[in-house]
Amino acid sequence: MLEIQGLEAAYGSSQVLFGIDLRIRHGEVVTLLGRNGMGKSSLLKCLTGWLAPRGGRIRFAGTDVTGWSADRIARLGLAIVPEGRQIFPNLSVRENLEAFAGNRCAAREPWDLERVYALFPRLQERSAHMGNQLSGGEQQMLAIGRALITNPQLLVLDEATEGLAPLIREEIWRCLRTLREAGQTILVVDKYVKRLIALADQHHIVERGQLVWSGDSAALDADHTLWQRYLGV
Numbered sequence: 711m712l713e714i715q716g717l718e719a720a721y722g723s724s725q726v727l728f729g730i731d732l733r734i735r736h737g738e739v740v741t742l743l744g745r746n747g748m749g750k751s752s753l754l755k756c757l758t759g760w761l762a763p764r765g766g767r768i769r770f771a772g773t774d775v776t777g778w779s780a781d782r783i784a785r786l787g788l789a790i791v792p793e794g795r796q797i798f799p800n801l802s803v804r805e806n807l808e809a810f811a812g813n814r815c816a817a818r819e820p821w822d823l824e825r826v827y828a829l830f831p832r833l834q835e836r837s838a839h840m841g842n843q844l845s846g847g848e849q850q851m852l853a854i855g856r857a858l859i860t861n862p863q864l865l866v867l868d869e870a871t872e873g874l875a876p877l878i879r880e881e882i883w884r885c886l887r888t889l890r891e892a893g894q895t896i897l898v899v900d901k902y903v904k905r906l907i908a909l910a911d912q913h914h915i916v917e918r919g920q921l922v923w924s925g926d927s928a929a930l931d932a933d934h935t936l937w938q939r940y941l942g943v
């Protein structure tokens with residue numbers, strides 16, 4: 711589904727990614743872990759076309775998308791739930807969803823309004839409310855629903871549960887488990903290591919723009935020195 715090779719990126723003269731290699735197979739759930747400022751968001755920006763790589767290659771869904779614009783990459787089936795959600799404040803919940811609806815990649819059981827509302831009944835209750843009238847948790851549900859309704863091949867979440875109340879966080883983890891069971895390929899950034907171990911197949915730790923550790927959930931669960939050294943847990 712995704713293959714990143716030797717990815718390098720910079721902001722002006724300040725290099726922030728130094729030769730990242732990463733692969734995600736179809737149906738896998740993969741995490742990016744690391745302390746603040748280590749390069750996770752920059753990596754996601756390169757993937758989604760918001761930051762042009764300085765070096766390396768990105769192949770997505772069988773196509774070399776290195777240097778492609780964000781809209782072209784999105785049309786190929788990559789959807790991001792961005793940090794800060796970025797939903798439209800002056801559109802209703804329903805309009806926020808309808809603006810993104812489409813089955814570009816010809817999914818057999820496509821996401822539509824009804825299916826998003828079944829996943830998040832709260833959004834149906836709030837259907838006519840404007841984006842700026844929603845709580846943080848509702849905004850995050852809407853951001854996830856908006857990404858799903860594009861019927862992405864790869865769903866990317868940056869800081870999936872950041873700033874959310876514990877009950878709402880659990881709602882987001884439940885949703886991600888449901889998506890995983892439905893076979894959705896997911897790349898997720900978050901801080902809750904235990905939850906991520908329970909959810910995901912593979913994990914990658916980013917430290918100063920490099921991958922310093924990669925492994926499966928059992929390996930990450932077994933080595934708490936990694937948590938202390940790289941994640942500050």
Ligand SMILES: Nc1ncnc2c1ncn2[C@@H]1O[C@H](COP(=O)(O)OP(=O)(O)OP(=O)(O)O)[C@@H](O)[C@H]1O
Pocket residue numbers: 721724726744745746747748749750751752753
């Ligand atoms: N727009 C920008 N201009 C210049 N430097 C930036 C910009 N965005 C990020 N950086 C720098 O790039 C480095 C990596 O930041 P990045 O946001 O990718 O890390 P992160 O692991 O996602 O952390 P966080 O969880 O805080 O977002 C940091 O040193 C950061 O200061």
